Amino acid sequence: MSLVLTVHRGTHQIGGTCVEIQHPSGERLILDAGRQLDAPEGANDAVPSSLDLNRPATVLISHPHQDHWGVIGQLPVSWPILTGSKSAQLIAIPGELSRRPLMRTFKTWDSRTGCFPVGPFTVTPILTDHSAFDAYMLLIEWDGKRILYTGDFRRHGRKSILVDRIMTNPPGNIDVLIIEGTNLGTDKPVKTEQQIEEEFVALFNGTKGRVFVSWAGQNIDRTVTLYRAARRTSRTLVIDLYTADVLDRVSGGTGVPRADKHFSNLKVVITKRLRSVYGELGRENFIERMAGFGLSARNLVSGRHVIMLRHALIPDYERCGIEPNAEDAYSFSMWQGYLSETCHRAALEWCQTRGSKIAHIHTSGHASPADLRAFTKALMPKVVIPVHGNGWDEYADGFGNVKRLCDGEQYPID
Ligand SMILES: [Zn+2]
């Protein structure tokens, strides 16, 4: 009579994660159901072939990144899906905007929710630090067995104290730790979100004109960093309607900036394309509310704003006469590897070819190898199961009793 753990996908790759824990009675929990990041066209939406779709299961989504939830649309509609309440909001946005809504409803927990039962299991979501907002580690318990799944995490973001707390006061008696290892094999030290705030302050102070910045609208930590750096240098951070929507949905009850009267250094640029996208969705009230803290792209033709830039915003900016120049600066504030994609490179080149100063200011959304090892040491698990990494074969030293699995392999927890 033992639990059976199966990593359906993720033992040898970053993203596409899907883990199953099966009770002796056959009841199952699925931890994450992610889309593969680098699969061939058409294959990245596929559910792992070893996952049996013909028996009931309950799905827990650790955080709102697509490589952890992107195939939930392919799961049986009878399977309940649970995630954090703000995570559920963030997961819904891309489908709504592309008019392909998920057609799935979530049961949600929030950061104050303690443990709760799912069939024979007890589940405890533990809020953690990651580049996604509302990200959780998941503690799964049954009959004295304890499994901790880290999801994705880091220890150098704005919520690093959450991970420090887990390390200082670990759950104890962990039989299996399923841990991510995205940054294994890289030895560069990670900067804290506070350090990159200082770098942005220096860039903003050292730039005479505007500063264009590309970052992910759902990376709330980065929005906070940019907002703080803008305020410290008497600049205004200008975000697009999409990012304003993200903040509007998740900032309630937090100190996260949003477009309202309390955050005078934050404005929303109302561009023609996004206005029509939200208009077609019947979100006129939202547009009107944002317009109260908005400005036209024509206001950005000159000045000292810090301006969100994405490939899709360029035509609207150009139509309104915005053109970067040698007094401006540009920062790509995402993983540098994305610059191999044309759409990401377009924003950089738009500024670079016009003589703007270029600065790559970014820090990883994932823990450094040193932090991964320190975390594992503090948790003292009996067994470590690596996932979400492609360096585990070479760099598993310092993680204790590591059990390497293959995708789809069944591992009994005795
Ligand atoms: Zn991930």
Ligand SMILES: [Zn+2]
């Ligand atoms: Zn993630």
